Amino acid sequence: MDPQLKSTLKESRIHSGHLQPFGAYHMEYGPGEHVLDCHWHEESEIFLVLEGEVLFQLDEEHFPVRAGEAVFIDGGDIHAGHALGGAGCKFFALVFGAGLLTSAQYDIIQDQVILPFQERRVTFPRLIQPSGSAGQELLKHIQAMMTACTVKPPGYEAAVKGRLLLMLQELAVSGMACDRSLNRSGSAVKLERLKKVILHIQQHYDRPIRLQELADLIPMSEGQFCRFFKSMTGQTPVDYINSYRIRQAAEMLRVEDKKISDIALEVGFDNISYFIRVFRKIMKCPPSAFRKGISP
Structure with a gap:
């Protein structure tokens, strides 16, 4: 690998x-x-x-x-x-x-x-x-x-x-022991494709990422790619990107004093209202409450 x-x-x-x-x-x-x-x-x-x-x-x-x-x-x-x-x-x-x-x-x-x-x-x-x-x-x-x-x-x-x-x-x-020392070559190609896409997301999450841009990495059509990604991760590509961005923002909120609007921009959200809405959905509280340690 x-x-x-x-x-x-x-x-x-x-x-x-x-x-x-x-x-x-x-x-x-x-x-x-x-x-x-x-x-x-x-x-x-x-x-x-x-x-x-x-x-x-x-x-x-x-x-x-x-x-x-x-x-x-x-x-x-x-x-x-x-x-x-x-x-x-x-x-x-x-x-x-x-x-x-x-x-x-x-x-x-x-x-x-x-x-x-x-x-x-x-x-x-x-x-x-x-x-x-x-x-x-x-x-x-x-x-x-x-x-x-x-x-x-x-x-x-x-x-x-x-x-x-x-x-x-x-x-x-x-007698319950399992032997998983052998590589499962049948799934290796799919897993490597997934890792290639995730690498791209993690390297470029701070800027707009188009679905076709991700699909071209494999390559697949946009529709094929969305079905592939959902089948491999259980999430749509947009949900995964948003989740990754929000978790980066949460870490920044823990350790940095930057404005929430600046953090939103740094993790790839160009709309602050959308950032707050997605943050609340994933973290179950708004960014301001998360920063203060007020969460469910």
Whole structure:
């Protein structure tokens, strides 16, 4: 995979560091909202739906995830999702690097458990459901990690690491392990086309972007391109561009003192009223309230 293209969807958020080797997040979204725009990160992720239902995308695969079910995302996988139904959704996400699990020295655990996981030769099912005893055990570990990350008792980081190791042990005894070490060449062309378009959007979001301009990158007709993009991301190209621009604006509102009108122009909106309307739709509050920290 072209390193430049692969970087296009890479999430910029730092989930872990030297002393904090994982990130834990509780999120809530309204009906039909995009839970995740298309992106990827080096770390693996466990996504547990607490309420509602989410239509999840992993590469080209789409499937619903209901309350009480979890998704496992291997490091490097493109993923996205949006809330289904009329009630919105709540979820917990744990994002961790494989380095969290490595041994201090190369031992049998590193050789037979951690290395196969790092190489994706032994990894979790995409969808983890409570329909069997093994799935129930995996979900119990995930729920225990969520509780630990919420309450944060002394040493909770060790509990998270221990639970992840126990989950890998459950794979070994249950026969649920999946081998995703082989490239799926059938979807590679579509994914590379998508990354090329996203790269262009991320490099030029601060100026007007025409649909035909994006379609010419593949190349496709404008109609074909819109259908392709929607099938790959679950969003129209305009919705994706607006969402990307608004998230850039939100970050600027957090850290900069510029006028809201200036920020709107810098992220590609030439109509301030339209910017405020789109911002409110995506962020559930106007830019002024977001800057003040007043949000739902």
